[in-house]
Amino acid sequence: MSRITDPFDPAASAVTGARASYPVVVLGGGVAGLSAALTLVRAGVSACVLERTDYSPWRPGETLSPVAYAELQQLLAPEPLETEGFLASHGLEATWGSGHPHRHSFLTNPYGSGWHVERRHLDALLARQVQSLQVPLWRSTCVTHLEREGHGWRLRARTPQGPVELRCEALVDATGRSAQVARQLGVRRHSWDALCSVSVITDRPPGFQEQRLVVEATPLGWWYAAPLPQGRLILSLLSDVDVLQRQGALQPAGWSALFSTTRHLSERVGRLAGVTRLQVRRCETSRLEHAAGAGWVAVGDASAMWDPLSSSGILKGLRTGRAAARALCAALGGNSGALEDYARQEAEEFIRYLSARRAHYTLEQRWAAEDFWRRRLDAPAGLELVAADAAYT
Incomplete structure (x- = not known):
């Protein structure tokens, strides 16, 4: 596996104009982006991760279901999952x-107990695992420019050490609900509530x-x-x-x-x-019209947001990150249909989620005439409802 040296030493002074090239750049260092990065590097594909925070701000997502915990263990294997700082969940x-x-x-449950976690702690744990595999992870980094260049991409980013220019063959959009890459490409996002x-x-x-x-x-x-x-x-x-x-x-x-x-x-x-x-x-139910395209793929909330009622946010991030990375590996290896297959699978999974969401809300009939419940009980599972873009703080 080829290794590319991080052009930054985190302790060094500004490195104005630094440049680097990678097969894949991951935008977003949350669960989905880090899952993709770990899968890529273990498959022999070099990547770097750009994370806009230093992992100190509060992040939603506090419960690891037993299945999500098992997936996390699998992702970190053969290293043991250190649960110091986690709180066992009994149900x-x-x-x-x-x-x-x-x-x-x-x-x-055959997978054992779940866990209550501090989400920042979980993301930081995955970040350390990524860095232990010599994957460059630049915190507090903001992408300031993104454009197509031939069959790949050129990015400019602002880091604490100074500006950097990156070139890559493919992008992983792990930027959450904002879906920065997809939005720039004009991919529409549909909302259900x-x-x-x-x-x-x-x-x-x-x-x-x-x-x-x-x-x-x-x-x-x-x-x-x-x-x-x-x-x-x-x-x-x-x-x-x-x-x-x-x-x-x-x-x-x-x-x-x-x-x-x-x-x-x-x-x-x-x-x-x-x-x-x-x-x-x-945290509206929403998804991109397409979760992948030529040279890019969306993961986690960037691809689709699920109602927190599903308790599947972390699990979805882990699974979509892994699946997208495998699709990218296949695409970089010459499989022209791999990213299209990933996008189709994501769309099919979202349809299954909508059906399960409707079934769960249907169980609550006591306030069927109230706005919140009526909207979820009346709307057919596949009907597109554009969420109100109301301002709030």
């Missing part, structure tokens, strides 16, 4: 379809000691609570943007007032004192 509890909570235990999460991270109260994911449906949408390592807890309200705006849920006081109306979560968590900061994130 989930859902108040959905009736007023009585239903519990599902992971004790009988306007779902948004509004979250608070707080100290875990004495009444919430069980290590399980807790979900509760309400007239306006649904809530979830998940324990985090180091005695923390995340509480999230999920609903459509316009519903959240009408209810004042994008402001701490309005969000807190709505939380107090929950039946089971408010009893378990108790009074939340001093909520001053909300984490707001759009």
Whole structure:
């Protein structure tokens, strides 16, 4: 396998005008992008990863299902998966379809228990694994220019050490919902709803000691609570943007007032004192019209976003990163249909997801006339609904 030396020493001074070439450049150093990078390098294809953050900002995604944990172990093998900083997950509890909570235990799952994780910790763990294989990973790096050049690409990026120019044969778009590469190429994104999460991270109260994911449906949408390592807890309200705006849920006081109306979560968590900061994130069901094209492929949320109700965000990132990398390897080896096959498989998987999403929402009929629930119960699974582009902060 050919190795390409990183043109930057992270401790060095600015290297204005540095240049490098790689078969593949991965834009985005989250789970999906790092999964792709690890798969590529182990297949003998050199790559580099450009990550816009230093991994310190908060990132959504706090639960590893047993299947996702098994996939993560497989990705990191033969190195053992270090779970220091993870919190074992014993299952989930859902108040959905009736007023009585239903519990599902992971004790009988053939893959073992799940895990509650600090997402930044998980991404940083994968980043270290990538770097241990001598894959250049440039943090705090922003792509400032991207263009076709012959059969490949030319990029310019701004790094803490200075500007760099990169050339590559193929790109992995792991830039999340923004889908930076696909958007520049004019690929449309279709949305099925306007779902948004509004979250608070707080100290875990004495009444919430069980290590399980807790979900509760309400007239306006649904809530979830998940324990985090180091005695923390995340509480999230999920609903459509316009519903959240009408209810004042994008402001701490309005969000807190709505939380107090929950039946089971408010009893378990108790009074939340001093909520001053909300984490707001759009998480609508959406997908690119095409997940790949000549010399590029989209992975993770860049390819398609799934409702957090599926609890599949991390698993989807791991799997699409691996599948896209294998398709790229085949394409670089002369298989002209490999990327088209990947895009078709992604489209078929999304159709299966839409069917499962509809079936799960159909289980909750108590508030079928409320806007949030009516939209999900009335719309046919394959009908395109353009999400409202409402402003929020």
